[in-house]
Structure formats: structure tokens, C-alpha cells
Amino acid sequence: MKPSIPKGTRDFSPELMVKRNFIFETIKSVFKLYGYMPLETPAMENLSTLLGKYGDEGDKLLFKILNSGDFLSSANSEDMTSSSKLTNKISEKGLRYDLTVPFARYVVMNRNDIVFPFKRYQMQPVWRADRPQKGRYREFYQCDVDVIGTKSLLNETELLFMINDVFKLLGINVIIKINNRKILSGIASYIGFEDKLVDITVAIDKMEKVGFDNVVSELLGKGITQEAVDKLSPILTLSGSNTEKLDKLKMILKNSTEGLAGIEEVETILRYYSVASASSFSSLELDLTLARGLNYYTGAIIEVKAADVAIGSICGGGRYDNLTSIFGLPDVSGVGISFGAERIFDVMTELKLFPNDNNQTTRVLFLNLGEKEVAYCMPAVQKLRHDGVNVELYPDCAKFKKQMDYANKREIPFVVIAGAEEVAQSKVAIKNMINGEQTLIDIDKINL
């Protein structure tokens, strides 16, 4: 049998894991700086928790888990007539689709024990039965950070600070775009199609990708009138600075209390952001075509793009006012963002941003040249390790060439050689594998 792994899944080799961990650790360190605490939830949730939360499309993309034991015993012949009926009888669990819904479920379940505002981060894999493509997998990691139980716009601002910090540490230049669902809602009612908000947002979100003309034809296809599109066009093509755009928008949406509320939120966030703004901060751009498909957003919408690589968004999120209400806990507002680990990895690979020496790999290899020689080296090996140096001792008394070859292939920068000659002098030879230089020093004076 030829071994294989399921479609859209990947193994991560040690070399890849060192790089992936660098990203995860960096992101995690920033989360901690802002007072967020880790949370993990099970890979599988009850299907009742998952179903209906991501729309019809999302339901189709859920991985469902077959019940244990004689799963067919609870199904009757009528259930066999349709897949959906049968599914309900033979499957009651599914793999998590994202980290936000399990988070909401957790908050509702533990509402009496949680101290609000509740700040948590979560970095775990999620699964979608999507058709794999370049950069799209059936199993992938999300790095979510959310705060729930506070309506303060300070939270949005701090999320923007965290975005700055993370990408600064990773060395990626980014453009941060923000928008507000209330503004979009105001625009929808301004053009007379308040009920088509979802269709409108889905369409205009594609502006950058497919262009203005295609967005217009999609809108017309969804039943938006030409007249409404004509009112919408000048808004979507507003240009100028953030304040110029907001000023124009205020005029246009002057009759929409919701739209004006959205504008005020954006202004507040921009003001907070500029107060702390340093020259190193990424630019913050109001983008009225930014919508993001997720329809549970109710306020701010945030998206981050890499400035030097065309790869789509590498981080995104927003505010949601009613996420926990589906589980019976209304009026708890939250805001959060998610870092796309896989895409960040691709960006860093393309820009060659991974550090070479990140203290993850072996720094020194002691050759194994026999029982006596091993006993001679062992104290020095342990001392180095306890001093924080990553050290390996070759496990077998293999041929010299083979051991050197191992060091070379593993890209270990130093090799310590202690054979009969060195033992006799209480010394060791240290070979620098990069420039080939070799020096002889006392065994108790190894310093690397």
C-alpha cells in the first residue's frame, strides 16, 4: 500500500515547523503584551453548535463525524431517501470550521465564571471540506484574538496596534484598511436597497479583484436597479484622504442615523490611532469597498494586506454585536481579528524574511569516536546544554565521514572532535563548518 494523506492536508517537516513556530511565537508574544490569554477548544463540536452559523455554503463545507458503533441502527428506511435526513441520524459531531463560533459557545457556556471584558487568543487548526487550491487547504491554522463584553472603540484601536506590532516584528510591510458595517448599511438604505445589504457587500467586496464593471453587473444581476447603482458608484469611487472621504460621506448619508454612527466610529478610531501614532506605524486607509463576506460583523471591519506581495488579505476581522445571541446570550458585543498563518508564511517565504539563527536548531555536534571518547566528552556536552547551547552527541561510533556528513546536512555550524589524540592532551578540536577553520582548545574552555 502506498501511504498518503487526505486531500488538502499537509505534513509539516521539522524545517517547516521551525519557521511556522517563529510566526506563531511572534504573534503570541504580541497577544500577551496586550493582556490576552490563551484558550483552546475541542477539534470537534456538536453539529448543532456548528450548523446554520456560516450560511448554506458553510454548512456544506462542514466535515461531519460518523457516530461511533452501529451508527445505522438509529436510522430507518425513510432516512435513506435523502443524504441530509440520513446525516442527521448518523452524525452528531463535526470538525470546527473556525475559531469564532466555538469561542462564542465557550463564552455562553461559561458566562458566570468569565470576567468581562474577556480577552482571549486561540491558535488552532480548523477544517473545511472546500476544494483545495493554491494557498487553500482543508486543514489550516487560524490565529484569532478577540475581546468580548465591551463596546469601547479602544479595543478596535488596540487591535490595530497589535497588527502593527506583529508585522513589524515579522518584517512585513502592510497596508491596513478599515471600514464600518454601519456605513455600508447606511449606503444600502441611501440607494433604496436596505434589504439587499448582504448582496451589495458581497459584490462590492470584489471591487479590487474583478474591477468596477464586474461589480456593477453583479449588482444588476442581484436585482439592484440601474438608478441605485448610479447613486452607489460615486460613493465607491470616492477619493482623497480619510478625512476628505468621511466629510463627503457625511453629506451623502446625512439622513441615515446608522450611517452617521458608523462614520463617527471610524473617526473615533482614527483619532485614537493617530494619538499614539509613530512614524513606524502602518498607514490606515478607509476603504468603502471593504466588506468581508462574514455577515455577523456589525461595526468596524479590518483587513490587512502585504504591501510588497500580491496575495490577498493576511489578517482580518471586525466587530460583532450578536455572536453569542445565537446561543442565548444577547447584548454582548465583541471585536476580534484573525491572522492568516498560512498566507503570512507564504509572504515571508517570498520575501525571505525568516531569520537564519533563531536558536531552534542544533549549534554544536560532538563526534562519537568510541566509548572512552564519549565518556571524556559527556561532562562538556551536559555543561553546554545547561548553559543554553543546543548540543547533539552523535549516537553511534560511525565512520568519521558519516558523522561529518550528518553535521553538514543538518547545517550544524560547529563540530567538536575529541579522539585519542585530543583526549591525551585534555583538549578538543573545534571545527567551524562554515569556513572550515579548526582550533584546538582545553576541554573545559569550550565557548560557543
Place this chain on the structure above:
RNA sequence: GUGGAUGUAGCUCAGUUGGUUAGAGUACCGGAUUGUGGUUCCGAGGGUCGAGGGUUCGAAUCCCUUCUUCCACCCCA
């Protein structure tokens, strides 16, 4: 879910109108070199040609089915 490509050695790929024992580079293993890796030279191993079925005297090559990977939609990170 829809449409289009793809699959030959661990990897990257040749392989003529269907014709004898399917090749190359690279990697791997051994040797040149019994205490010195990365360069060089020599040698060896490695394949159910994605899988299954069909056409044919004969299939890597033609046909059908299926799986994989990739691309474009839908959607999304």
C-alpha cells in the same frame, strides 16, 4: 458543487505514427579517502509508467472509469 489541465525513479523531467530489456539530471548508498563535511572522479541500487478496466499480436503511448495535484468559478484564510 461547476468547468479545464495534470500524473513516468525520492525530486525535476525526456520517451518519435503504438514495437525488443522505459531513459537523463539530481538525490540516495558504496568506493577513491581506516581522523575531516560541503567540490571532484568511479560504481551500484532504485519503476505494477497514479489505480482499475477496455482496444490490440503488442500499450507509458489510444478509449472509458476513478483517484491525486494544479488552475478558473462559487466561497473563503
